[in-house]
Each structure stands twice: as C-alpha cells, then as structure tokens.
Amino acid sequence: MARDKAGMLSCRALRKTYQTSRGPVDAVRGINLDVSAGDYLALIGRSGSGKSTLMAMFGGLSHPSAGSLLVDGADIWSLGENAMARFRNKRIGYIFQFASLLPSLRAIDNVVLPALLGRYDATADSYKRAARLLTELGLGSHFDAYPSEMSAGEQRRTVIARALINDPVLLLADEPTSDLDVETESEIMALLRNINRERGTTLILVTHNLALASEAAHVVHIADGTIIP
Template sequence: MGKSYSTERGLVHAVVGVDLRVPAGQFVAIVGRSGSGKSSLMAMIGGLSRPTRGVVRVSGAEIWKMPDSRLAEFRSREMGFVFQFPSLLPTLRIIDNVALPALLNSRKEEAAAYEKAAELLTELELADYVDAYPHEISAGEQRRVAIARALINSPSLLIADEPTSDLDEQTEIEIIDRLYRLNRDRGVTLIMVTHNLALAQRADRILHIANGGLVA
C-alpha cells in the first residue's frame, strides 16, 4: 500500500510500497524517526486516511471498499486507538470519556456502556477516579483512561500511535507493560508505532520504517 500527498513543492510520497501482514493476536512494533511515514501508515490501517494505492484488510474485510457509514461502524466495532495525546474531553468525567464510544455505538445501551467502562477502569487501576475530570489526574493516568476508552467496544485490533512520547521514562514503561498485558491476556492484535527502540522490545516483531518504506 502507499500514500502520497500533493503539496506546493510537488508530490510527497509518505508511504511507499508497504506490504504488511499481521496475524491475529500478534504484537507488532513499527519503529522509525519523525517523518518516516509511521503515522501515515497507521492512519491507512486504521481507516482514517485513504491509501493512494493498495489494499487494507482488517479481520478479512477490505475496509477502503466500504461506504463511509459502514467504515465508521466497522472502525468503531473492530478497532481501538491510543494516540500520541490522550485527547480526553475536559468537561466530561473519566467514566464518561471511556463510555462515550460505546454510547455512540447504537448496539450498546447506556447502562451496559457504563458498566463496561467501570470494569475497564477497575482493570486499569483507575476505579477511584471514575467521577474525576481529566485535569484532576496525572498524565500517566490520563493515558490509561485513553486505553480503557480504546477497549470499550472490545476491538480485535488496537492501534497505538506513539502512545508514550510525552511521558517520563517510568510512566512509559508502565504504559507499554499495560499494552503488552492487554495483548497477552485479551488476545487483541496490537500494532504500535514508536521512535523508541527500547520500548519496542516487548513486541513479538519489530519492523523499521524509513523514507516511507519498511527496511530490513
């Protein structure tokens, strides 16, 4: 698959000829410097940015052939996202932030959504903060809330795009450990991009990306 952008300086090839297959339940780390194409690749896999060329299949479904409404539903059901910043809604309580994706999913009732949110927050050792607001908890705790939010619809694929880049070293280790345990305990497929090779060591497979392509 590939992704190109038109700019004032001409065509920019952000991702070039990437052929990536990830078996269900595997933890894959994609390592590369800033500007190497990591985030563009993840956006295509996650159904957020249409490839210029190539095919993306998730759980056997060719996602970019879906109508927008179906893709949005599929993405909500099958994928969870943990981005570089937690992006929690400041006016909502922690439990509301976690429950929100489930509330937007018409298949879940409000009571079931909040019950699942409470379970996830307990699992991530955040039960004492369900009624807190984002500004009342630490950066590491906010990242754990973001992980809970990503898991609320029980996705088969979890995409983590630089999930620890703004955290101190100890909190980085804690968050990667959390993601690793979720992969092992829940069997969720995990694709993580990072610039930190040391953090990537927990993965089953490490891939390197440079100039938009995977390199040996």
C-alpha cells in the same frame, strides 16, 4: 481469551501520496505487510519516516492513494462512509500520541463515549463495562474525575480504557508514551503488553524508542516510506 491466529491485517503495495504546492510527496511507498491475529508488532523509524501515516491508513483515518488493505478480513476502504465508521468504532481501538480526552467529560463518560455513539448496548450496560475497564486499569476511584484532575499516566490509562470499550480486535498505539516520564511509560507499556497477552488483542505500536520496540514479538523498520529488510 485468545483469538484465532488467522490474518488480522494484510496490505499490498500500500501507498500514500500528498499533493503539496511543491508537488507530490510520497509518505508511504508501496508497503507490503501481514500481521497475524494476536500478534504484537512494533513499527519503528525516525520522525517523518511514514510510520504514523501508515498507522492512520490501518486505522481507517487516512485513505490510501493506492494499494490494498484488509483488516480482520474486511476491505475497509471499499466500505461506504457509514459502514467504515461502524467498522472503525467497533473493531479498531486507537491510542493517539496525546491523551485526547474531552475536558468537559468525566473519566467514565470519556470511556463510554464510543459505545454510546455506536449504540451497541443499553446505556447502563455500557457504563458498567466502562467502570469495569477503569477498575481493571487501576482507576476505580477516578470514575468522576475530569481530565484536568488526573495525572498524565491516569489520563493515558483512561484513553486505553476508551480504546477497549467496544472490545476491538485490533489496537493501534501511535507513540502512546512519548510525553510521559520513564516510570509512567513503563506502567503504560506493561498494560499494553498485558492486553495483548491476556485478551489476545492484536497490538501494533508505533515508536522511535528501540528499547520499547524490543519488547514486541515482531519489529518492522520503516525509513522514507518503505520497510527496511
């Protein structure tokens, strides 16, 4: 079901400065950006351009040095530590560059983990939802498989299911196909487009691949920590 088209993400003068032995380094330099609910936005730029740093701030993983950021109407960096963790767990899904699955857990356990940590549902209900997501993503026969028993594409599908377990309003995908072959990359991107289209989940994709970026509704170019007009 499509969500309301109100603003999903808005930042003003967003900045991230790292202090190093050689002095301050500005990774993100005063970015202004608005993303509507249900949008599909691609952030593109060369390695070191600041796009992943920007994404980490959007996802509540890296504190901005300056500026303002609203996610689904919430000033997330004004929240306390516990409130921030709850918001991030419930409202934001994050797909990292690498699979990042816990090797000692089965696929279904990896998927259900954010729901159990958040204690949003009874355990049985969370497992039912995890099973449904894995089935929808073509992994209905892999509930009991461990990461080492799955292909790269199957692992990435499991990561997507994990990111969706709490029905987030915002899905952040940071180079989600960079380590995959072309065929698997195409499959994963088709899944992400379908999630955006069918669920109405706002999708922000970081990529250096212009062909992948061209499939997004909007594309933002970043270089040297700023948006290129």
